[in-house]
Amino acid sequence: MNQIKQYASYAFGAFGHDAFYATLSTYFPIFVTSVLFTSKSNSATMIGAVSAMLVVIRILEIAFDPMIGGVVDNTRTRWGKFKPWLLGGGLISAVALMLIFTSLGGLADQNDLVYLIVFAVIFIVLDVFYSFKDIALWSMLPALSVDSNTRTKFGTIARFGSTLGAQGVIIVVMPLVYFFSQKLSGTTGNGQTRAGWLGFAAVIALISFLGACTAAFGTHEQKNLIRENTEKTRLRDVFKAIGENDQLMWLGLSYFMFALGYVITNSLLLYYFRYVIGQPKAYSIVGVITAILGIVSVISFPFLVNLIKRRGVYIGGICMMLVGYLLFLFAGTNVPLVLLAIAIFFFPYPSVFLAALMTITDSVEYGQWKNGTRNESVTLAVRPLIDKLAGAFANGIVMLAALQSGMTGNAKPSDITSGGLLQFKMFMFYIPIILIILAAVVYAKKISLSEKRHAQIVDxxxxxxxxxxxxxxxxxxxxxxxxxxxxxxxxxxxxxxxxxx
Known part of the structure; x- marks a missing residue:
């Protein structure tokens, strides 16, 4: 199969996938706090209930992610082991995404308990099938090649697509919400309605499913001696395969703290523009800046890896993000300075992600070398598991930050007290700074799986x-x-x- 076609197919699959993830992790909480319960007298209670359910469901569900990886690893079909889950998971999760961006047939207004029960069922279905799709997409990486350089190319082009997908959502979210609010609800100006948010979710759901189809039909699993050294993964061996892979475990801890810090800050950016600066329309500029910088960051990754290796990219990138945080703390409501801080903060993120992804991918052979068993999907399931765990905690923290700071409904910047602003900064800046510093320390002290060592292991x-x-x-x-x-x-x-x- 033409290599360029495979690169492009994998990239578009990642594009739609990360657009979906950004919508779910960043903008669903905003939908809940902004328009879903604004007409209810107990809106704070319902926001808190949904927030708690998101955290609890995702924490409970992630225990099944390694088992989902085991199911994918054990799949044997004429289309391979990844494509059926890409298509099935992509379709069901897309439909479920649209459903949660509604009042579920008016239940959110008429019956709180029934709404919460139905929402929980739909969200569990969404999360499970999203996990199948997520694990299938990213665990394809070691199946496309066992060579680190080729993997770096696939990982780089995939991250190129996922960066455009995630940052593209920032550009289109508010214009699409305003557009569909006007067309479907007859609003004017900056009015937001449930129908507007549903229209936005439907666009993202369609893009996500089309991306899954493209990745499924446009890529090809590589067959070689190392990949043939595979047995059926038994349930009791799933967690053993992860627990005995020390490099995977330490990388997982480091990446969790990094991802949690990043997602918290990124998820609170729209709140910052809306409730602190008072210019929500300027938020679209963030998407343009981060999309351009994301492309540059991803393109530069292979060159940076050749120059300073993955360790330098990971730790150096975190240091640069800390500089962005410091500038952000002094920017206040100065929009140009805020945008500069965001640029410095975001630029290294795609490269740090890629450094973590490549290390996790190489730990497939490390685990095979150390324990005698190859587990592609089980091993690669760790990264989506961590992202979902970080996203779950971030969802809860974002909603808590909004409630504690008074940034809900139609509140204006003038309504936010100095105490509320201080609490908001604690959530958006101080906690994430501590988390990403710890992430760098763990990586520096515990990760020894370098590119050179991986090549020796493969040989x-x-x-x-x-x-x-x-x-x-x-x-x-x-x-x-x-x-x-x-x-x-x-x-x-x-x-x-x-x-x-």
Whole structure:
């Protein structure tokens, strides 16, 4: 299959996927706090209830993500193991996304308890099938190539697409909400309605599903000796495969703190423009700036990796983000300074994400080398799991920040007290700063899986697996040639390799 076609297909799949994620993690809380319950006397109670449900459901559901990865790993179809989940998960999650951006047939106005029950069911369905799609999309990466350089190209082009998807939502969110509010509800100016938000969600849902179709039909799994060294993943082995992969565990901890800090700040940006600066329309400029910088950041990633390696990109990128935070703290309501702070804060983010993604991807071979078993989807499920966990906590923190700061409904900047503003800054700046500093410290102290070490591991694996295959052929040449079974290869690999650092 044409390599350019594969790159483009994978990139568009990531484009739609991250547009979906940005809508769910950043703009659904804004829909809830801005228009869903504004006509109710107990709006704060309902916002708090939905916020708590989001956190609880996503925390409980992430325990199943490794098992979902195991299901994907065990899938055997004529279309491969990823494509059925991309298509099925993409369709069901798209429909569910549109449903949660409604009052569920008026239940939000008429019956609080029934609304919360129905919402919980729909959100669980959304989260489960989004997980299937998410894990299938990103766990394709080690299946497209075992070579780190080729993976870097796929990962870079995918991040290029996902950056445009996520930042493109920033550009179009308010124009689409205003447009559909005017067309469907007859509002004028900057009026927002439920119908306006539903129109926006429908556009994103369609883009997400089309992206899943493109990734499913435009990419091809690579077949090689290392990928053939795979067994069915048993349920009891799913968490074992993750827990015994020390590099994956430490990277997961570091990336969780990084992602949580970033998502909290990013999710509160629209609140900052609306309730602190008082210029919500200027928020679209953020999308333009971050989309351009995201492209530059992603394109520069391969060159930066060659120059300072993934470790330098990850830790150096976090240092640059801290500079952006410091400038943000002094910017106040000065829009040009705020935009400059956002630019400095955001620019390294795509590269830091890619450094984490490539390390997680390489930990597939590390886990195979260390434990004798290859688990592609189970291993790659960790990154979506972390993103969802960070998103769940961020959703709760964002809604709490809005309530504590008085930034709900039709409040104006003049309505926000000095105490409320101080609390808002604590959520938007101080907590995330601490989190990303800790993320850098953990990465610097605990991650040893470099590009050079991964290449050595792949070479070692290939030698041992070729030896195991040859041994199997010798055993069977009395009758007919045969290869070592996966269990034999696993045993030979596990017994024949050192696992020290």
């Amino acid at each position: 070692d694996l290939e030698k041992k697996l070729r030896a195991a295959k040859a041994a199997g052929q010798v055993i069977g040449d009395q009758d007919e040639p045969q290869t070592a079974t996966p269990a034999q290869a696993k045993l030979t690999t596990a017994n024949g390799l050192k696992t020290d650092h």
